[in-house]
Amino acid sequence: MAFGENEVYSSKLKQEVADSMKALFGTPDHARIPFENIEQLVDLQNLKLSAGAVASDRNGTPQGLYREHCAQCHGVSGNGAGPNAAILAPYPRDFRLGKFKFKSTAQRQPPTDEDLRKILVHGIPGTAMPSFQLLPEEEIVALIDYVKYLSIRGQFERYLLSEAESLSGETFFANESERSELLKNNIPDEADPLTDDLGQRLSSAETGSQKLLQHFQAQFPGLLKEQFSEYVTDRWAQVNQQATQQLSPPVWLTQKSEPLFREKLQLGKQLFLGKGACYQCHGEDGSGMGTLVGYDDWTNDWMKSPGVNMNDEKVADAFVKAGAHRPVLARPRNLNQQVYRGGGRPSDLFLRITNGIEGSPMPAASSLSDEEVWSLVALVLEIPNSPQLLDGEGKQ
Amino acid sequence: MTTSPVEIPSRIPHRIGALLTVLVFPLIWLGGLVTTYDAGMAVPDWPGTYGYNMFLYPVETWLFGPFDLLVEHGHRLLASLSGIVAIVLVVATFKVEPRRWVRWFSVILLLLIILQGGLGGARVLMDERIIAKIHGCVGPTFFISVVAFCVVTSRWWFTGSRGEVMPTSDQAGPRWLGRFAIFMLLLCLSQLVLGALVRHVGIDSSPRAFRGLIFMHVGMAFVIVLGTIIHWIGSRRTTWSGSGIRTSVNMVAILVLTQFSLGLGTWVVKWGWPAWFADQAFASSYIVGEKTFFQMNLVTAHVAVGSLILAFWTIHAIRCLRLNHRWKHRSANKEIAGDMQTRPEQFQLSQPTEVPVQV
Numbered sequence: 001m002a003f004g005e006n007e008v009y010s011s012k013l014k015q016e017v018a019d020s021m022k023a024l025f026g027t028p029d030h031a032r033i034p035f036e037n038i039e040q041l042v043d044l045q046n047l048k049l050s051a052g053a054v055a056s057d058r059n060g061t062p063q064g065l066y067r068e069h070c071a072q073c074h075g076v077s078g079n080g081a082g083p084n085a086a087i088l089a090p091y092p093r094d095f096r097l098g099k100f101k102f103k104s105t106a107q108r109q110p111p112t113d114e115d116l117r118k119i120l121v122h123g124i125p126g127t128a129m130p131s132f133q134l135l136p137e138e139e140i141v142a143l144i145d146y147v148k149y150l151s152i153r154g155q156f157e158r159y160l161l162s163e164a165e166s167l168s169g170e171t172f173f174a175n176e177s178e179r180s181e182l183l184k185n186n187i188p189d190e191a192d193p194l195t196d197d198l199g200q201r202l203s204s205a206e207t208g209s210q211k212l213l214q215h216f217q218a219q220f221p222g223l224l225k226e227q228f229s230e231y232v233t234d235r236w237a238q239v240n241q242q243a244t245q246q247l248s249p250p251v252w253l254t255q256k257s258e259p260l261f262r263e264k265l266q267l268g269k270q271l272f273l274g275k276g277a278c279y280q281c282h283g284e285d286g287s288g289m290g291t292l293v294g295y296d297d298w299t300n301d302w303m304k305s306p307g308v309n310m311n312d313e314k315v316a317d318a319f320v321k322a323g324a325h326r327p328v329l330a331r332p333r334n335l336n337q338q339v340y341r342g343g344g345r346p347s348d349l350f351l352r353i354t355n356g357i358e359g360s361p362m363p364a365a366s367s368l369s370d371e372e373v374w375s376l377v378a379l380v381l382e383i384p385n386s387p388q389l390l391d392g393e394g395k396q
Numbered sequence: 397m398t399t400s401p402v403e404i405p406s407r408i409p410h411r412i413g414a415l416l417t418v419l420v421f422p423l424i425w426l427g428g429l430v431t432t433y434d435a436g437m438a439v440p441d442w443p444g445t446y447g448y449n450m451f452l453y454p455v456e457t458w459l460f461g462p463f464d465l466l467v468e469h470g471h472r473l474l475a476s477l478s479g480i481v482a483i484v485l486v487v488a489t490f491k492v493e494p495r496r497w498v499r500w501f502s503v504i505l506l507l508l509i510i511l512q513g514g515l516g517g518a519r520v521l522m523d524e525r526i527i528a529k530i531h532g533c534v535g536p537t538f539f540i541s542v543v544a545f546c547v548v549t550s551r552w553w554f555t556g557s558r559g560e561v562m563p564t565s566d567q568a569g570p571r572w573l574g575r576f577a578i579f580m581l582l583l584c585l586s587q588l589v590l591g592a593l594v595r596h597v598g599i600d601s602s603p604r605a606f607r608g609l610i611f612m613h614v615g616m617a618f619v620i621v622l623g624t625i626i627h628w629i630g631s632r633r634t635t636w637s638g639s640g641i642r643t644s645v646n647m648v649a650i651l652v653l654t655q656f657s658l659g660l661g662t663w664v665v666k667w668g669w670p671a672w673f674a675d676q677a678f679a680s681s682y683i684v685g686e687k688t689f690f691q692m693n694l695v696t697a698h699v700a701v702g703s704l705i706l707a708f709w710t711i712h713a714i715r716c717l718r719l720n721h722r723w724k725h726r727s728a729n730k731e732i733a734g735d736m737q738t739r740p741e742q743f744q745l746s747q748p749t750e751v752p753v754q755v
Binding site: 337 | 434461465601607610667668670671677680685687688
């Protein structure tokens with residue numbers, strides 16, 4: 001089995017990229033990670049539990065966890081296009097963009113392990129993303145690492161495809177012997193002894209994948225150092241070390257202490273209908289029927305380019321034929337339902353408003369102070385109990 | 397039209413067939429659970445279990461070990477037991493059953509269960525999805541064959557459900573019922589194959605292909621519900637009272653409606669509520685629970701009830717065809733019916749008796 005290519009790109013070097021990716025990141029049966037800070041990124045033993053075909057030994061130690069629990073929707077390569085994907089609403093996440101919706105970190109930052117764990121354990125209400133709370137903790141952790149692996153792999157593939165476009169030739173290599181040395185002899189297959197023991201530190205400078213990485217570093221000076229290290233691997237490696245902001249809701253919110261609580265609700269209402277412009281998407285009554293709607297980044301990734309009319313059925317058909325999902329508008333949350341996909345605690349809502357929901361049209365409220373955000377949180381939590389709060393008056 | 401004296405055969409093959417039916421239904425359920433739980437590769441060798449002879453594998457490790465091992469090894473043991481019963485069935489049938497075609501029917505059953513066992517083994521040894529699909533389809537085919545065997549060896553086959561030789565009415569039953577029941581049986585078999593394709597879809601299959609498959613499965617479900625309603629009305633209107641076909645068609649109708657509900661339930665417990673329900677709080681707050689007891693068993697029930705529907709369509713179709721056949725030869729049957737009134741002692745089924753029966 002092989003990872004599918006990234007169909008979003010059409011490149012004359014597609015096969016070259018596919019072979020390079022195989023040499024660097026292995027196959028769905030034999031995962032590799034070629035970076036030096038590998039220990040900070042993922043645990044290789046976790047990859048071993050998650051990769052490969054579904055099986056288990058007599059003690060119940062599993063293999064192929066990703067294919068057992070995730071690949072039917074998220075696809076083998078994490079492209080969000082597993083066999084079940086087209087009938088689901090919303091579509092499953094494409095991990096290869098490195099974007100995750102519900103997290104405690106800011107936009108363009110990867111999620112922490114704890115963020116991913118929360119989603120796996122609790123699931124996402126109203127979607128096909130299930131709760132895996134019956135899985136043992138070690139299997140959850142293994143899946144988290146594999147999702148990170150697929151995301152890092154997918155992001156690297158995107159960088160490589162985009163760099164390949166800048167080349168005038170039809171190969172990454174000077175001649176066939178260099179190609180053979182760096183690529184052909186380094187692609188894992190069933191008979192390749194390199195792949196037998198995942199415990200081998202493939203990040204070692206002696207391995208072929210490291211040499212290939214160095215080759216790319218020389219060929220595309222910006223690729224690994226400035227782009228990939230800084231924006232991808234370093235961020236994934238460091239995100240868990242960053243001090244997580246401890247969020248404690250203010251006392252007036254938790255205890256609904258009057259008259260402050262009522263004042264904050266009024267402030268929240270003014271922000272909702274004014275400065276925050278929440279009503280534009282969520283509607284003046286909070287029902288999610290606003291006038292401003294958009295597509296998420298996973299749809300935009302395919303179709304948002306100059307001259308493409310995503311509402312044109314014929315255009316959409318052509319993209320769907322190429323492998324995209326049929327474009328569906330991202331529907332803003334109906335705040336009357338008291339259902340919040342990323343969690344319903346005040347601190348969860350604070351993060352959604354402050355950081356936005358990455359990949360979706362929900363923006364980060366960067367212009368609002370913490371106090372204003374807490375006021376909005378109070379309003380959002382109170383809307384289902386007092387729908388008259390948003391009577392449409394007060395819009396600025 | 398010819399009549400020949402036939403000894404009403406011994407009930408033993410029927411009873412062994414019934415035992416086999418009772419064993420095979422939970423076997424299908426367990427097989428469904430193997431797939432639902434992704435336990436197909438929980439035991440990587442075959443026909444042994446982790447190097448042991450299958451029958452000697454330690455009971456405590458089986459019962460108190462990992463759940464997937466419990467299910468997979470249990471499936472193998474029950475399958476082996478069913479195979480043994482199938483052998484006994486062949487021996488008993490050859491010993492006491494006078495009808496040659498019924499004897500060979502029992503041999504076909506044995507060959508089918510051997511084939512099914514071999515497919516199960518090949519699925520494990522080769523880890524091939526296509527074999528899993530075939531294994532998933534041959535199982536129900538074997539099940540309905542055993543059920544058909546039970547019908548043709550049953551008391552009903554000779555006398556009807558009230559002990560009379562039927563139909564005694566001069567009015568023909570609707571002749572389309574038998575043919576339509578066969579059509580419905582084939583439709584349900586196709587639906588089962590579609591279900592197997594949905595269930596065993598490869599992880600590298602395209603989303604568009606899967607969507608096509610699932611829409612066909614859902615569309616076919618509506619057609620089956622409609623066909624069942626039509627057949628139910630037809631069967632209820634027949635003058636073949638006491639023939640047992642109302643009972644069988646009632647069972648078919650109940651099971652088809654149950655299955656339709658289970659299908660909807662399967663969708664929800666696997667993928668959540670469809671997008672049309674997004675505005676309903678119950679749907680937008682619903683969280684799918686991966687591999688919960690409820691999810692596992694609801695999905696497996698959908699698989700098992702599919703087989704049960706096939707079984708009852710088989711019973712019903714055979715009954716309708718048999719009644720049509722009887723009606724065509726009603727003159728002889730009337731004669732027998734008259735005999736039954738004048739010489740009832742000859743029709744005691746507990747005693748093997750020489751009676752002229754159209755076979």
